[in-house]
Amino acid sequence: MSAHPTGRSAADEALLALASSGQVPQEYLGGSGVAPNTEASEHVLQTWRTADCVCFDVGCTITRADGLDLLAEFMGVKDEVFALTQQAKDGTMNLSETLEEVLRIINCTPDDVRRFVQQHPPEKRLTKGIVNLIKTLQKRGVAVYMISGGFREDIMPIAKYLGVPRENVFANRMNWQWDDETGQPTRLSGFDESQPTAFNMGKIRAISKIREDHPYNTVVMIGDGATDMEAVQSSQGADLFIGYGGVVERPAVAEAAEWFVYDHDELTRALKCSKVAMIGIGPFACAAIHLVVQNIEADDQFDPCLKVWVQDPLDEFEGRSLIDIVNTEHHHPKYLPGVHLGDKVIASSDLEWVASDADVLIFCPPHQHMQSITRRLMGKVKREAVAISLVKGMRVGRDGPQLVSQMIRKNLGIDCSVLMGGNVASEIAKRELSEAVVGANSRETGQLFRKLFQTPYFNVDIVQDVAGAEMCGTLKNIVALAVGIVDGLGCGCNAKAVIMRQGLTEMRKLSKTLYPNVRNETFFESCGLGDMITTCLGGRHRATAEAWTRAWKSGAPKTWSQLEVELLSGQKLQGVGTSNEVQEVLRARGWEASYPLFTTVNRIIKNYIPPTSIFTFRDGVILPLPDEDDEELIPTRRTPGQHSRVGSIVSGSAIPAS
Numbered sequence: 001m002s003a004h005p006t007g008r009s010a011a012d013e014a015l016l017a018l019a020s021s022g023q024v025p026q027e028y029l030g031g032s033g034v035a036p037n038t039e040a041s042e043h044v045l046q047t048w049r050t051a052d053c054v055c056f057d058v059g060c061t062i063t064r065a066d067g068l069d070l071l072a073e074f075m076g077v078k079d080e081v082f083a084l085t086q087q088a089k090d091g092t093m094n095l096s097e098t099l100e101e102v103l104r105i106i107n108c109t110p111d112d113v114r115r116f117v118q119q120h121p122p123e124k125r126l127t128k129g130i131v132n133l134i135k136t137l138q139k140r141g142v143a144v145y146m147i148s149g150g151f152r153e154d155i156m157p158i159a160k161y162l163g164v165p166r167e168n169v170f171a172n173r174m175n176w177q178w179d180d181e182t183g184q185p186t187r188l189s190g191f192d193e194s195q196p197t198a199f200n201m202g203k204i205r206a207i208s209k210i211r212e213d214h215p216y217n218t219v220v221m222i223g224d225g226a227t228d229m230e231a232v233q234s235s236q237g238a239d240l241f242i243g244y245g246g247v248v249e250r251p252a253v254a255e256a257a258e259w260f261v262y263d264h265d266e267l268t269r270a271l272k273c274s275k276v277a278m279i280g281i282g283p284f285a286c287a288a289i290h291l292v293v294q295n296i297e298a299d300d301q302f303d304p305c306l307k308v309w310v311q312d313p314l315d316e317f318e319g320r321s322l323i324d325i326v327n328t329e330h331h332h333p334k335y336l337p338g339v340h341l342g343d344k345v346i347a348s349s350d351l352e353w354v355a356s357d358a359d360v361l362i363f364c365p366p367h368q369h370m371q372s373i374t375r376r377l378m379g380k381v382k383r384e385a386v387a388i389s390l391v392k393g394m395r396v397g398r399d400g401p402q403l404v405s406q407m408i409r410k411n412l413g414i415d416c417s418v419l420m421g422g423n424v425a426s427e428i429a430k431r432e433l434s435e436a437v438v439g440a441n442s443r444e445t446g447q448l449f450r451k452l453f454q455t456p457y458f459n460v461d462i463v464q465d466v467a468g469a470e471m472c473g474t475l476k477n478i479v480a481l482a483v484g485i486v487d488g489l490g491c492g493c494n495a496k497a498v499i500m501r502q503g504l505t506e507m508r509k510l511s512k513t514l515y516p517n518v519r520n521e522t523f524f525e526s527c528g529l530g531d532m533i534t535t536c537l538g539g540r541h542r543a544t545a546e547a548w549t550r551a552w553k554s555g556a557p558k559t560w561s562q563l564e565v566e567l568l569s570g571q572k573l574q575g576v577g578t579s580n581e582v583q584e585v586l587r588a589r590g591w592e593a594s595y596p597l598f599t600t601v602n603r604i605i606k607n608y609i610p611p612t613s614i615f616t617f618r619d620g621v622i623l624p625l626p627d628e629d630d631e632e633l634i635p636t637r638r639t640p641g642q643h644s645r646v647g648s649i650v651s652g653s654a655i656p657a658s
């Protein structure tokens, strides 16, 4: 089959058009001898895996091409009915005429139907693997429908056995003559012509009705006939048609289908194997792995193996390779010793090997390394993969600020969500109650990530505000530094409340100014208020800023890098970098005075003004500072009001450079 954006050749497209007219020449429908597409493309697989509604033609759920044939056999009129139904399936006879004619030939009574169902119970008629496939779909929350040109009287027992709700069955309905005296149905008198399935293009009609009544995002039709294949022909129809040849193989259908299967187990297997990869193995990556493995081991949708990228192949713990320890003992001895990362976690320093076959990519390295990581992965990840960033931080390039999720989307060309919240890694690892939000562009992707991270003690809500959630996670690190400074100066809760409230105000203002679609409510979610509280009470930014301020107070100041090494055992302090990055934006746009807390914190951490200036941030008439590199400086201890290194404000007055 030649390449085509939809996966169908031009000839297939033509065939579909002809089939829909109901007037396809028989020899054309016989197919041209081209082998069916039994290997699904990445696009098709992705559609199948993200479907929230799957419609089965009844013909692929039971071992006879159509229940009507079996009923006809039961009534002793098999050959006449078979000839007629084939014509309808192949599109050479008008469907409603066929049905009328078939019923006239079958001419059954309600008793005949009852006896027929007793003699042919559903469990004896089902195709191999259909029970498991429907169960797997329903377990994933996918709505399952059955659509048939046959009759409810025959189909309902099968639907019931398969667990498909009555209202999800679209089929024709027999009309009966009624006995006035007994009130009971007696003989057939045609069929109900108001059902969508009573006409040509009936499958499309049924699917449009389903779509009208339910907001499904992705609908898949599975069937074996030309009328099933029609379902993808209208914008109101299905998004994907999967051809099934386990009972009857119609060559034209087999050739035109974007994916043609002979066994339902193949569809079940394809649902199960979303591969997940983690990029990074810091403390939070380890805590996230601990959550994710609980879900991928329990949910058929995911491959239970999780590949993890370790940045440094030579990283050691007590003389042993870290990669070996993770792969054999399944824990991280430095960051979360003893916390089980899962037996099927495979650590490697080969970034491409870890990421290239993943369907779901989780990013969790320190933010300053994300640009080089995503550049290394350019063109090397699956086009249909989806990503989620757990990274709190941004990059400021020549074009202005870039969030990590934007960087991933731009460099890798894939959708990217974010997971943000008040989430200290060590507490999650201890299974203490926590919550987070997934910021996603669609509800469907949000639900995928909720499935991946949610556990009974880690609640995940979905917000369709990626930028808002990510800005919260990024900017709160600056506020946490401010709170640490207040702690270092020995102040109590009132002062910290002032800083946190002002911090939240500036976070919201900057987020909405840079990204106007950011929602106010996002700031009251776990990513906003929640993370602000967590990080200002328990995070490393607060603790390091407190130590830095105490050192300044003691007259033996230390640099941030020094403290990062001394206090954080290999972890990174990203808030200092974030403060510089944010300040670059504020400065370039002339906004410094509108963000007095952010600006004051940046002046303090760069030693332009003393830590005590945190109390007077409101007086912020901010002097422009000369351009210079952000090299770290060992400050000399100064008291408020004394000279600062370059120039700054304390209580509104500019202090000349020393």
Ligand SMILES: NC(=O)C1=CN([C@@H]2O[C@H](COP(=O)(O)OP(=O)(O)OC[C@H]3O[C@@H](n4cnc5c(N)ncnc54)[C@H](O)[C@@H]3O)[C@@H](O)[C@H]2O)C=CC1
Pocket: 280, 281, 282, 283, 284, 285, 286, 310, 311, 312, 364, 365, 366, 367, 369, 390, 391, 392, 393, 423, 424, 425, 426, 570, 571, 572, 573, 574
């Ligand atoms: N630690 C926590 O409790 C939480 C962290 N986060 C976010 O998760 C992200 C990762 O933070 P952590 O897990 O704490 O790790 P971290 O920020 O402490 O960094 C340690 C990790 O950085 C890696 N690393 C060092 N140099 C690197 C390089 N050149 N390239 C790539 N990786 C390198 C190391 O291998 C190590 O695994 C950050 O954006 C952080 O804000 C989010 C929520 C909670």
Ligand SMILES: O=C(CO)COP(=O)(O)O
Pocket: 392, 421, 422, 423, 424, 425, 480, 531, 534, 535, 538, 539, 540, 541, 542
């Ligand atoms: O983001 C965090 C908690 O949500 C972690 O905060 P720290 O980086 O300050 O430890």
